[in-house]
Amino acid sequence: MPRVIRLRLEDASAMSGLTRDDLKTILQLGIHIAKIDGDFAVWEKKVLARYADAMKLTEAEKADMVKQNLSLAKGLGSLSSSEAKHLLLKTLCTVAHSDGVPHEAEVDFIQKVMQRLGGQIFILSKEEWGTYEKEVMDTIAEVVKTLA
Numbered sequence: 001m002p003r004v005i006r007l008r009l010e011d012a013s014a015m016s017g018l019t020r021d022d023l024k025t026i027l028q029l030g031i032h033i034a035k036i037d038g039d040f041a042v043w044e045k046k047v048l049a050r051y052a053d054a055m056k057l058t059e060a061e062k063a064d065m066v067k068q069n070l071s072l073a074k075g076l077g078s079l080s081s082s083e084a085k086h087l088l089l090k091t092l093c094t095v096a097h098s099d100g101v102p103h104e105a106e107v108d109f110i111q112k113v114m115q116r117l118g119g120q121i122f123i124l125s126k127e128e129w130g131t132y133e134k135e136v137m138d139t140i141a142e143v144v145k146t147l148a
Contacts, residue, residue, distance in 0.1 A: 017081035018143045023055050025078050026088045028070040030095045033110070037103035047098045047133065051091070054140040076116055085117055087139055090132040098133070 027048065034044035052062050079085050092113060096106035 017083045018087065018139070019080050019084075020055070020143075020147055021078065022080055022084040022087075023140060023143060024057075024065070025070065025075050026084065026091050027051055027055065027057075028065055028068060029072070029075050029088060029113075030091045031066060032070065032072075033092050033106050034095050036105045036109055038105075039099075039103075041099035043099040044095050047095055050137065051140055054137055055144060072112065072116070076113070087136065089113065089117070091136050094133045094136055 030048055030051065034040050034048060049062075052065070057065070076085070076088075079088065089110070092106075092110050096102045096110060
């Protein structure tokens with residue numbers, strides 16, 4: 001049975017340190033975790049499509065991102081701030097749980113990210129899973145608005 005995880009991160013509500021490149025990197029790693037279990041589920045696609053739409057990506061940019069394969073080291077290295085890293089973790093958790101089944105490979109990937117960032121993983125209740133999705137959407141919208 002897959003392990004169920006949720007993250008509890010310190011407050012990262014001040015997301016002014018995020019860039020459009022951070023958002024693209026986060027989305028690419030979100031796509032990676034969605035595919036990691038061999039099943040790019042419809043719910044994962046829907047969550048990621050909402051994020052891409054909120055970022056105002058063109059259809060060509062979306063298609064290009066799905067084709068690209070970003071390494072974890074390069075992705076983490078390109079994030080510009082601790083806020084970007086927090087948003088990445090919340091995005092990964094949202095995507096991993098969006099199909100209702102956090103698969104072992106997804107959990108392992110999140111743990112690998114946490115180890116490289118030096119964080120901790122806490123097991124929380126399912127009731128909190130949806131809060132990350134809304135928070136990520138709100139943050140993306142705020143960043144896009146700020147960059148416009």
